[in-house]
Amino acid sequence: MIGMFEEGSIFTQLFVERLNYFIYVVLLMIGLWAMIAKNNLIKKLIGMSVFQTAIILFYVSIAVKEGATIPIYLPEHDPHGSHQPVGAEGSLEIADQSLPMQPPAPSAYTNPLPHVLMLTAIVVGVATLGLALSLCLRIYRAYGTIEEDELLAKLEEVDARTGSSMRSGRRRRAFAKKPKEGRAR
Amino acid sequence: MNDPIIWIILFPLFGSIAVALSGAWLRKACHPLAVASMLGSTWAAVETLIQAIASPSHEVSYLLGGWSLQLFPRGVGIEFRADLLGALIALVVTGVGLIVALYSRLPVERDTPGREPVYYALFLLQLCGLSGIALTGDAFNLYVLIEVAALTGYGLIAMGSNRAAAATFNYLILGTIGASFYLLGVGYLYLKTGTLNMIGIREAIEAEGASPSVSTQVAFVLVLLGVMIKMAFFPFHAWLPKAYVHSPTTTSCLLAPLVTKVMIYVMIRMVLTVFGVEFSFEYATWTEFMPWLTVIAIVAAAGMALAQREIKRMLAYLIVAEVGYMTGGIWICNYYGLIGSIFHVVSDACMTLCLFLGAGIILEKCKTTRFDGLRGLFIKMPLTMTGFFIGGFSIIGLPPTCGFFSKWYLITGGMVSQRWEYVITLMLSTMVMVVLFFRLIERMHLAVDESGRNLGDGHGDLGLSKDRKRFDEAPPSMLIPLLIAASVVLLVGIYNQDLVDQIERMLQPFNLPTGVHYR
Numbered sequence: 001m002i003g004m005f006e007e008g009s010i011f012t013q014l015f016v017e018r019l020n021y022f023i024y025v026v027l028l029m030i031g032l033w034a035m036i037a038k039n040n041l042i043k044k045l046i047g048m049s050v051f052q053t054a055i056i057l058f059y060v061s062i063a064v065k066e067g068a069t070i071p072i073y074l075p076e077h078d079p080h081g082s083h084q085p086v087g088a089e090g091s092l093e094i095a096d097q098s099l100p101m102q103p104p105a106p107s108a109y110t111n112p113l114p115h116v117l118m119l120t121a122i123v124v125g126v127a128t129l130g131l132a133l134s135l136c137l138r139i140y141r142a143y144g145t146i147e148e149d150e151l152l153a154k155l156e157e158v159d160a161r162t163g164s165s166m167r168s169g170r171r172r173r174a175f176a177k178k179p180k181e182g183r184a185r
Numbered sequence: 186m187n188d189p190i191i192w193i194i195l196f197p198l199f200g201s202i203a204v205a206l207s208g209a210w211l212r213k214a215c216h217p218l219a220v221a222s223m224l225g226s227t228w229a230a231v232e233t234l235i236q237a238i239a240s241p242s243h244e245v246s247y248l249l250g251g252w253s254l255q256l257f258p259r260g261v262g263i264e265f266r267a268d269l270l271g272a273l274i275a276l277v278v279t280g281v282g283l284i285v286a287l288y289s290r291l292p293v294e295r296d297t298p299g300r301e302p303v304y305y306a307l308f309l310l311q312l313c314g315l316s317g318i319a320l321t322g323d324a325f326n327l328y329v330l331i332e333v334a335a336l337t338g339y340g341l342i343a344m345g346s347n348r349a350a351a352a353t354f355n356y357l358i359l360g361t362i363g364a365s366f367y368l369l370g371v372g373y374l375y376l377k378t379g380t381l382n383m384i385g386i387r388e389a390i391e392a393e394g395a396s397p398s399v400s401t402q403v404a405f406v407l408v409l410l411g412v413m414i415k416m417a418f419f420p421f422h423a424w425l426p427k428a429y430v431h432s433p434t435t436t437s438c439l440l441a442p443l444v445t446k447v448m449i450y451v452m453i454r455m456v457l458t459v460f461g462v463e464f465s466f467e468y469a470t471w472t473e474f475m476p477w478l479t480v481i482a483i484v485a486a487a488g489m490a491l492a493q494r495e496i497k498r499m500l501a502y503l504i505v506a507e508v509g510y511m512t513g514g515i516w517i518c519n520y521y522g523l524i525g526s527i528f529h530v531v532s533d534a535c536m537t538l539c540l541f542l543g544a545g546i547i548l549e550k551c552k553t554t555r556f557d558g559l560r561g562l563f564i565k566m567p568l569t570m571t572g573f574f575i576g577g578f579s580i581i582g583l584p585p586t587c588g589f590f591s592k593w594y595l596i597t598g599g600m601v602s603q604r605w606e607y608v609i610t611l612m613l614s615t616m617v618m619v620v621l622f623f624r625l626i627e628r629m630h631l632a633v634d635e636s637g638r639n640l641g642d643g644h645g646d647l648g649l650s651k652d653r654k655r656f657d658e659a660p661p662s663m664l665i666p667l668l669i670a671a672s673v674v675l676l677v678g679i680y681n682q683d684l685v686d687q688i689e690r691m692l693q694p695f696n697l698p699t700g701v702h703y704r
Contacts, residue, residue: 044358051365055369058369058372062372117325120325128361131340132358135339135343138350
């Protein structure tokens with residue numbers, strides 16, 4: 001425990017230097033667990049949202065840069081003056097006073113791309129969630145449950161009735177009389 | 186119209202909007218509109234392939250939004266780049282889409298009465314997504330297109346019965362996990378290389394040289410894991426059979442030949458173009474265990490296919506087995522194996538299309554696809570069954586169908602790499618396929634029921650009533666697409682050398698090993 005906060009120890013690496021990765025992995029695992037292990041379909045979908053949000057957190061956190069500014073090219077930065085603010089009367093004097101500023105160096109900008117990518121990922125996530133919820137609605141209307149084990153039991157019943165289950169075929173063969181001739185089961 | 190490459194996806198995209206709008210007051214226009222946009226798309230794919238073959242670098246590039254490659258480095262904007270491989274897969278996707286669109290009029294009317302505009306809009310968007318996957322040169326754009334294809338796929342499957350909706354839910358959960366893993370992997374790649382352009386990523390990874398960073402390795406695992414879930418590789422296959430069995434006929438005809446095959450293409454693209462041959466085959470240790478995983482996948486899927494008593498379900502497990510073939514062809518990491526793998530993507534798309542179109546007709550005419558309802562089908566529908574079994578023989582690998590030649594290259598690759606486990610499994614599963622299809626033929630020609638009892642009185646008597654023996658062929662709107670698909674299977678087989686020449690040309694820049702083993 002003595003060297004806990006020293007540079008390079010596991011504790012520092014996890015909770016100080018790479019806290020964002022730590023959080024995103026924990027969220028990811030929570031989401032994955034909920035998607036696979038939960039019995040209720042809506043809880044599965046909540047897990048899916050957590051899972052997708054964890055990835056969004058990952059992308060956004062890798063774009064963070066301390067003390068940086070948004071990458072927007074302001075009108076004052078334009079050396080040609082086409083966008084220079086013009087005074088209230090449009091007089092030359094005021095326009096002359098606002099000389100072009102130096103834009104910040106490129107290294108002072110944050111990278112906008114991960115955020116833009118995540119906008120797309122959010123849209124995809126919303127579409128998936130909407131579709132999944134409408135599927136849940138349909139499943140509930142048809143089978144009267146959104147608990148997975150009850151649903152599976154009902155589906156098994158339906159399959160046995162329509163004869164499209166692979167298990168029903170086996171069952172029927174087990175009860176059928178032993179074939180007399182060996183060929184062509 | 187100077188850039189046919191972009192029209193490959195624009196035709197179905199605008200087509201789906203037109204279908205959705207016009208369908209509101211003229212429902213009859215949906216089917217012709219869908220066929221017309223797929224015709225346009227197929228034309229554009231053919232043009233792109235011709236351009237790609239003719240151009241000196243064997244690729245066609247299109248920069249979305251018109252950003253110029255001279256002013257900005259690669260990766261500032263999204264690039265659509267069709268090398269021979271991408272153009273070939275795009276042609277397969279649009280061709281299959283065209284044939285299924287032709288076929289779809291009757292089954293769509295029956296399966297989704299009154300909702301044709303929605304169905305065809307989703308149908309075209311699905312093809313837009315799939316052909317986009319084949320063409321894009323941008324790793325994140327690939328994710329978006331994968332999700333476009335997946336979301337429309339869920340919709341297309343769930344438009345069937347309530348049972349289909351329940352099956353879609355599982356597919357949706359697993360599909361989302363797969364796509365999210367891919368997205369995460371792309372995030373690590375971006376973190377490490379600072380670009381999303383596939384070529385740019387490979388240049389950065391190659392610059393790392395013999396000691397690739399941990400981020401790259403993590404990205405490799407995540408990306409391929411995601412792709413393997415999406416392609417229904419064996420332990421992750423659970424979503425596929427249920428989704429394809431319960432979906433409407435047209436949906437299974439469209440998705441079964443394309444979705445898994447396009448994801449195999451993504452895996453090939455990741456290995457060759459994004460991570461580079463050196464990294465994938467030399468520094469990542471996947472070549473050690475992947476052939477064994479494919480062996481398990483093929484054996485398990487073939488066994489499960491044997492246990493089925495219903496055509497569509499059996500075909501669904503066959504797809505899982507074929508995914509094992511193609512993945513193995515990649516990971517024996519050999520020149521011939523990769524030729525076989527790419528060839529098999531093409532031929533498997535053709536033959537699975539053939540089989541599912543045939544199964545759709547059987548379902549339409551007999552109202553069942555269970556094995557015991559098939560007696561006497563060869564007398565009733567000789568043309569349909571011929572088409573169906575040309576697909577079946579191609580799965581087995583009988584010459585001159587295309588399945589023979591692609592399997593030939595796969596086995597050659599396995600032998601050259603001395604992965605005997607893979608070679609033996611391929612032979613073994615061929616035997617299983619023989620059993621599967623000749624069992625069907627037997628059901629149709631012999632008067633024996635499920636428990637082996639003889640029903641007729643011998644001498645070719647099928648023990649059927651007269652009306653079940655009457656010639657009663659499928660309607661031409663369904664039969665002709667099936668026969669086109671069957672003739673494509675034969676033509677690809679007969680002209681296999683031309684196709685292999687093109688595949689060899691596309692593999693040349695990658696310097697793949699032709700000798701024993703990469704390591």
